[in-house]
Amino acid sequence: MRFLFKTNYEDDIRLFPHSGYVYSYGLLLAVLLIAPYVLSSYLMSQLVFVCIYATVGVGLLILTGFTGQASLGHAAFLAIGAYTAAYLQQFNVPFPIYFLAAGLLTGVVGALVGFPALRLQGIYLVIATISFAFIVEEILARWESVTHGNEGMRVKAIQLFGTTMSRDGPTFYYLCLAVLVLTIVGTLNLLRSPTGRAFVAIRDSETAARSMGINVALYKVKSFAISAAITGFAGVLFAHKLSFISPEMFTLQLSIEFIIVILIGGTFSLHGAVLGAIFLVMIDPFLTYLKDDMPGVIAGIAATLGAGTERAGHIQDAVAAFASANGLKGAIYGVIIVVFVLFEPLGLYGRWLKIKLFFQLFPLYKRATFKRQKIYVKSERNR
Amino acid sequence: MLDFVQQLVSGIALGCVYGLIALGFVLVYKATEVVNFAQGDLMMLGGFFAFTFIGMLGLNYWVGFAGAVICMALFGMLAERVVVRPILGYPQFSIIMATIGLGYFLRSISGMIWGTDDFKIETPFSQGVLRIGSLVLAYDKLSVIAATIILCALLYLFFNRTTLGTAMRASSENMLAAYYMGIPVKRVVSIVWAISAAVATCAGVLLAPITFIHSNVGLVLGLKAFPAAVLGGFGSIPGAVVGGVLIGVIESMAGFYLPQGWKDVAPYIVLLAVLLLKPEGLFGLHVRKKV
Numbered sequence: 001m002r003f004l005f006k007t008n009y010e011d012d013i014r015l016f017p018h019s020g021y022v023y024s025y026g027l028l029l030a031v032l033l034i035a036p037y038v039l040s041s042y043l044m045s046q047l048v049f050v051c052i053y054a055t056v057g058v059g060l061l062i063l064t065g066f067t068g069q070a071s072l073g074h075a076a077f078l079a080i081g082a083y084t085a086a087y088l089q090q091f092n093v094p095f096p097i098y099f100l101a102a103g104l105l106t107g108v109v110g111a112l113v114g115f116p117a118l119r120l121q122g123i124y125l126v127i128a129t130i131s132f133a134f135i136v137e138e139i140l141a142r143w144e145s146v147t148h149g150n151e152g153m154r155v156k157a158i159q160l161f162g163t164t165m166s167r168d169g170p171t172f173y174y175l176c177l178a179v180l181v182l183t184i185v186g187t188l189n190l191l192r193s194p195t196g197r198a199f200v201a202i203r204d205s206e207t208a209a210r211s212m213g214i215n216v217a218l219y220k221v222k223s224f225a226i227s228a229a230i231t232g233f234a235g236v237l238f239a240h241k242l243s244f245i246s247p248e249m250f251t252l253q254l255s256i257e258f259i260i261v262i263l264i265g266g267t268f269s270l271h272g273a274v275l276g277a278i279f280l281v282m283i284d285p286f287l288t289y290l291k292d293d294m295p296g297v298i299a300g301i302a303a304t305l306g307a308g309t310e311r312a313g314h315i316q317d318a319v320a321a322f323a324s325a326n327g328l329k330g331a332i333y334g335v336i337i338v339v340f341v342l343f344e345p346l347g348l349y350g351r352w353l354k355i356k357l358f359f360q361l362f363p364l365y366k367r368a369t370f371k372r373q374k375i376y377v378k379s380e381r382n383r
Numbered sequence: 384m385l386d387f388v389q390q391l392v393s394g395i396a397l398g399c400v401y402g403l404i405a406l407g408f409v410l411v412y413k414a415t416e417v418v419n420f421a422q423g424d425l426m427m428l429g430g431f432f433a434f435t436f437i438g439m440l441g442l443n444y445w446v447g448f449a450g451a452v453i454c455m456a457l458f459g460m461l462a463e464r465v466v467v468r469p470i471l472g473y474p475q476f477s478i479i480m481a482t483i484g485l486g487y488f489l490r491s492i493s494g495m496i497w498g499t500d501d502f503k504i505e506t507p508f509s510q511g512v513l514r515i516g517s518l519v520l521a522y523d524k525l526s527v528i529a530a531t532i533i534l535c536a537l538l539y540l541f542f543n544r545t546t547l548g549t550a551m552r553a554s555s556e557n558m559l560a561a562y563y564m565g566i567p568v569k570r571v572v573s574i575v576w577a578i579s580a581a582v583a584t585c586a587g588v589l590l591a592p593i594t595f596i597h598s599n600v601g602l603v604l605g606l607k608a609f610p611a612a613v614l615g616g617f618g619s620i621p622g623a624v625v626g627g628v629l630i631g632v633i634e635s636m637a638g639f640y641l642p643q644g645w646k647d648v649a650p651y652i653v654l655l656a657v658l659l660l661k662p663e664g665l666f667g668l669h670v671r672k673k674v
Contacts, residue, residue: 070476116659122475123418123617127609128658131651134606142644252606256483263480327499327598330491337484341477342469372473 013192015185032177036170042285044173045241049281050274051176052237057261057273058183059230064259065267066191067223068203069117072255073129076136077228079250080106081235086153086245087146095158102236103229110228114221133255140247152246155239167241176237183230184270190226199223260333264340266347275348287329295320345372388518390639391632396524396593398631399531403586404608405615405623406538407579413542413618414551414575417467417478421486422583423605424493425462429455429584430596431493434502444507448588452581459580460573467576468569472558486601494598501595504588523592530589534582535624542620551575607634610654616664625665629653 006012016022036044056078063069081102088098113132120128140147147153158165158172165171190196198219201209210216239245257280265276299316303309322328344351350370358365407422419425432454436447466485470477506523513520542548554561554568562568587596594600611630615622630650638646657664 064476070479116655119662120658123479124613124658124662126418126479127613128655130606130609131654134651135648135655138644138648256487259480259483327491327494330487331495334484334486334488334491337487338466338481341481341484342466345473345477 015188015192029181033174036173041168044170045168046281046285048173048176048237048241050277051173051180052234052241053258053261053277053281054274055176055180055183055234055237056231056258057265057277058180058187058270059227059234060258061262061267061270061273062187062190062199062230063223063227065262065272066196066203067199067220069220069223070122070126071129071227072126072252072259073113073133073136074227074231074258075250075252075254076133077106077110077231078235078238078254079136079140079245079247080109081232082155082239082245082250083140083147083153083235084232085236085239086155089156095160099233099236103233106232106235107225107229110231111221111225113228114224117224118217118220130252130255133250133252137247137250140250147247150247152244155243155245157243158240167243172240176241179233179237180274183233184274187230187270195219195222260337262347263337264347266349268346269349271349271352272347275352279348283329283332287332290328291320346370385517386639390635392518392520393524394632394635395628396527396631397635398611398628399527399624400586400590400593400604400627401608401611401630402624402627403531403534403582403589404604405611405627406535406620407583407586408608408612409615409618409620409623410538410575410579410582412612413620414555415467415471415572416555417471417475418482418617419579420479420482420605421462421489421601422579423601423603423608424486424489425455425459425580425601426583426587426590426604427596427598427601428458428489428493428587429580430504430587430591430600431497431502432584433588433591434497434504434596437504438502444505451588452584455580455584456577459576459578462580463573463576468572471572486605490598490602497598499598501597502591503595504591506588506592523589527589527593530585531624534585535620538578538582539620547571547574607650610650610657613654613664614657616666619664619666622664622666 004011004017016025032047035047039047056074059077060071060074063071084102084105085098088101093101113129117125117128141150143149157167158175165175191199198209198214201212201214202216202219202223206216242249261276261280262272263276264279265272265274295316298319299312302315303312340347346353354370357369404422404426407425408419411417411419411422429451433447433451436442436450437444440447442450462485466481467478470481506526511522513522513525542552550561550566550571551574553564554566554571558568561571590596590600590604594604607630608627611627612623613626614629615624615626630653633649633653634646637649641649
């Protein structure tokens with residue numbers, strides 16, 4: 001194992017704590033860069049979705065994970081980004097301009113949502129963001145001169161430098177990857193700046209942050225704006241990937257999916273957003289596998305364990321019926337959320353840290369290292 | 384004028400359903416400071432239980448109703464034991480997420496068990512109307528209003544007049560102190576969940592003749608009940624019902640007098656306005672922390 005001796009402040013806030021990180025992330029980036037030439041087109045499409053979800057996840061992490069402001073309205077920000085792109089595209093606005101415009105507009109809307117949110121805490125903030133999302137959804141459905149209402153809007157492929165970027169091609173994937181990497185690096189830099197430290201201070205204790213001289217209101221609004229802007233950028237990519245957007249895509253369900261991304265990944269580190277996005281996007285292929293191959297596999301196992309062919313066939317039918325049941329995906333989502341909240345509150349990245357620590361301290365590992373502190377509930381009404 | 388009264392009454396009836404669901408939020412919040420996002424889905428599940436007993440097994444309406452309430456009370460305890468108790472005392476966000484997960488699960492499972500069709504329960508009230516002059520009031524709507532008033536009164540008395548109710552209020556103020564004073568906090572919490580699931584079931588069964596039961600009804604109505612609970616001030620039983628009625632009336636009026644589209648948004652606009660102007664709600668306590 002490697003010990004890091006920090007002798008000055010710069011050591012503490014470096015992007016890469018030691019050279020090992022540079023090599024491993026470099027390797028990961030190299031693998032991602034050659035991925036389009038190796039993977040099937042279906043997996044590439046999934047990888048693009050991973051990039052988009054991870055970008056939104058990073059945006060949500062800034063707000064929920066680092067500033068401590070829960071939001072169930074990020075689907076609305078995604079929608080605003082996507083619709084801005086689709087609307088501006090009709091007037092032949094070049095891609096870089098409407099990309100930036102979408103981010104800017106979403107950021108402004110985010111700041112506007114942030115102002116009312118200043119007075120709200122905990123559950124009230126969650127409810128307020130939900131209602132914001134509902135109102136946006138309804139506006140998208142009703143403002144037909146701009147959004148074409150429930151008919152939805154077509155989104156053309158990106159035109160950049162005179163070439164057309166197909167939504168399934170490797171160039172589009174590189175664009176999404178670039179946006180993700182830039183967002184992550186930008187967020188890392190933000191988090192080591194005074195602004196980022198103020199965010200974390202507000203999350204840990206608003207009162208303490210205020211008494212340290214942090215302008216809590218300003219930083220909360222900033223956090224909302226930055227988070228929304230990142231989600232808006234992701235929204236543009238989302239619109240291009242789907243090539244068709246309509247209001248019913250941006251529902252509460254989608255907001256919950258974004259929360260699931262950071263919940264499963266882990267809300268205390270940017271790794272969490274990426275891991276959570278991979279996990280969430282891979283549920284679909286997993287379900288397909290469950291439907292197509294799993295019944296055969298289980299029947300095969302049953303047959304080798306001594307069940308007759310007839311019983312194996314019955315088992316296969318039963319498993320197939322279960323796997324193709326309507327709503328299995330929702331049930332799996334529900335179970336995953338509950339299981340992660342109950343048993344793995346630090347998420348997948350937390351699990352990785354635990355495994356790493358176990359091997360680093362091998363004979364001396366203490367099980368309580370990551371134990372959560374239980375606080376007894378005192379009424380928040382008196383706060 | 385007649386239209387107005389007609390809209391008012393149907394708004395009140397709808398609002399009472401919101402109020403009943405909001406009552407479930409408030410009960411759980413009052414006792415544990417937890418907001419149960421699965422409340423609407425508990426209501427839906429209660430409706431399906433009642434449908435199974437009455438529609439499929441052919442039991443008497445009242446027997447089926449009671450059976451559904453008892454089953455759901457037990458289910459509420461089970462849900463509390465499995466999902467909520469392990470994380471009681473952790474940040475609110477974890478508990479919100481856990482109950483959202485529970486809601487997802489219930490919705491999908493009931494879709495898998497009962498299918499995705501609409502179901503209808505035959506009730507003694509579903510036939511017949513009350514005529515006052517030229518005003519026509521359906522009995523099923525009146526039954527909802529009456530049941531809400533009765534339930535609200537019972538719960539109010541329960542919280543303010545019984546030992547168990549006092550214990551619940553105490554454990555909501557400060558769990559540790561309540562525990563030291565000899566209140567069995569865990570049992571109190573599980574009873575609260577049982578009561579709140581039972582109230583949700585009442586809402587589900589009463590609702591069955593008005594909007595049919597299907598697996599998504601809980602999500603739709605549960606989210607409408609949030610404005611109701613916030614409007615009345617989270618944590619106030621009369622507030623929940625008054626808030627529910629107000630939301631119901633607003634929705635019904637907006638549907639009648641405003642252009643299409645306002646009906647669904649109006650409750651949320653009101654909610655945002657209330658959160659901005661008076662976050663503690665109409666009946667909420669406004670207590671400042673003394674340092």
